[in-house]
Amino acid sequence: MNKVMSNKWVIALYVLPSLLLLGGLVYIPIVLTGYYGLMSWDGIGEMTFIGLDNYSRLLQDSTFWLSARHSFLLALFSTLSLIAYLAISLILSARLKGSELLRKIYLIPMLLSSVAIAQLWIKIYDPNNGMLNSLLTFLGVENPPAWLADRSTVLIAIFIAIIWQYAGFYIIIYSAALKGIPYSLIEAARIDGATPFQIAYKIKIPLITGVIKVTIILAIVGSLKYFDLIYVMTGGGPNGASEVIASYMYKEAFGRYNFGYGSAIGFALLVLALLTTWLIQKLTASKDELQY
C-alpha cells in the first residue's frame, strides 16, 4: 500500500504542472521585477543597467510618496472599519431571526466586479443626476460636494464604495468564526449572569483573535494592492488626489512605458506588503493561543 502511495512518478505527474504554473507565472516574475527595477527600459528597446537609480529616484519621487500616503490611509480606514464589521457580526451571532438572510444581502456587492461597482458609484456620485446629491438636495443641503471631482472629498468617496464592496466579506468571515464557538460556553456564561455585552467582549472576541488577525492582514495588504476600483472610478485623479501605489505603478509601466521604473514601484509594493504582513504577525503574536 505504501508503495502505491509513494510512487514518485505519480507525485510528479500530479504536482508538477501546477508547480510549473506557480513558479513560471508568480515566483519567477517576482524575481524578474526586482531585476527589471535595476534597469532603464522602455519594454521594446535595449535594457540599460542603472544600478539602484530607480530606487533612489523612488525615494525622492513626491508622486510616489503621495500615492503611498493614500494607500496607507486606505489601509488605516479599512482596518478601523473592521471594528464596525465585527460589531455587526456579534449582533448577528446573537441568534437573531433572519440573520442568515441579512448576512447574504450584505455580501451581494462583494460578488460584483470592481469595474461594475466603480461605474455604478460614478453614477451615484454624479453631481447633477446622481442619487447621492439628489438625496442631499432633497434633505435641504445646499451646494453638496462634487465628490469624485473634488480633491478634498475624492478619497472618502472612494472609501465609501470600498466599504460597500467589502463589508459583507468581513461579516461572513467573522460570522463563520463566531459560529465555531461552542454554544455551551456562551450558555454557561449567561447562567452565571453575564450580560450580552460581557459575553461578546470577554468570551467571543478573545476566542476569535486568530481570525481577527487574519482579517487585519487581509484589510491592510488588500488596501496596499488596491487598484481596479480606483483606476476605473478616478484614474488616480483629480490631479493625483486619489493616486495609490498600484495605480501609479500601472501608469508608469503601461501608460508611459517606463518598464524599469514601473518594476521598481511594483517591487516596492511587494516589499511593503510582505513587510506589513510580517510586522502585524510580530505585533499581534500571543504566547498562547486561546483554546476552547
Next chain:
Amino acid sequence: MATVIGTKQKQHDRNGIRRLGFILLYLFLGLIALFQIYPLIWLFFFSLKGNAEIFGRSPFALPEEWRWDNYLRVWTEGNINQYFLNSVFITVTAVLLTVLLASFVTFAITRMNWKLNKLVLMLFMIGYMIPIHSTLVPLFQFFLRLDLIDNPISIILAYTAYNLPLTIMILVGFYNTLPREIEEAAIMDGCSIHRIFFQITLPMTTPILSTTVIINMIFNWNEFVFVNTFISSDRYKTLTVGIQNFIGQYLTDWGAIGATLMISIIPILIAFIFLSNRIVEGIAAGSVKG
C-alpha cells in the same frame, strides 16, 4: 401582594425595553441591508430609462416606460454579446483547469507519501499573498515572447496560476477531514492510483468542488487587470474590460450604461440566488484557514 404586582410591573417594563431594543436593532440591520441593496435597485431602474427621463426627472422615480430595448441595443450594437461569450469561454476553461489541477495537488499533498509536501503547500500559500502588480511587467514580457499577448491562452494560464493557491487552501481543509478508509481499501483491492483519484476521491469531494468552482467563477468573471493589460483586440476582450471601453464611448447614455452593467452582473446574481450557501462557505473556508 403589592410587591408581587411591583415585580410584575418591572418585568413588564423590562420586556418593553427589550422589545424596543429589538426593534431598534432590526432597524439598524435593515438600514445596512438597504445601503447594500438599494444602489443595485437604482441601477436596475436607470437601465430601463431614456436620457430625457434620467436628466429631467428625479433619480428615484420608477421608469415611466420600461425600455427593455436598452438591453437589446447594447447587446448587438455595443459588441456586448461578443464580450459576454468571451467571458463565458475564458471563465469556464480557467475554472475547470484550476479545479482539476488543484485537486491533483491536494490529493498528492494530503494522501501520498513524500518529503517535500509541506514545503510545496507553503509555496502555494505564500503565492496567495503576492500582489499582481509586482509581477505584471515580467508577465507581460513573458507572454509577449511566447506570442501569447492578445491571446486568451495568456488569460487562462494567468487565472489558473493565481487562483490555484486559494483553491488548494480550501480543498486541503476538506481533504483533511475526509476518511481515508475507502481509498485504503481500494489499494488493498489492487486499484490503480489514477482510478482511486478519479473514481473514488474526486466524486467524494463534489460538495467542496462546487464551492471552489463558484468562487473561481466569480473571481474570473470579474477580473480586470490581466485582460486590460494582455488583451488589446475586441475579439478577445471579456465583459469587465469590454464594458469599460463601451462606457468610454457612450459616456452620456445612462440607459445604455446601466443596461451593460446589468448584463455583466446578472449571471453573478443568478449564481448567487442558487448557490449562496456555497459562496458563503467558500469565503469562510478560504480566509478562516488562511
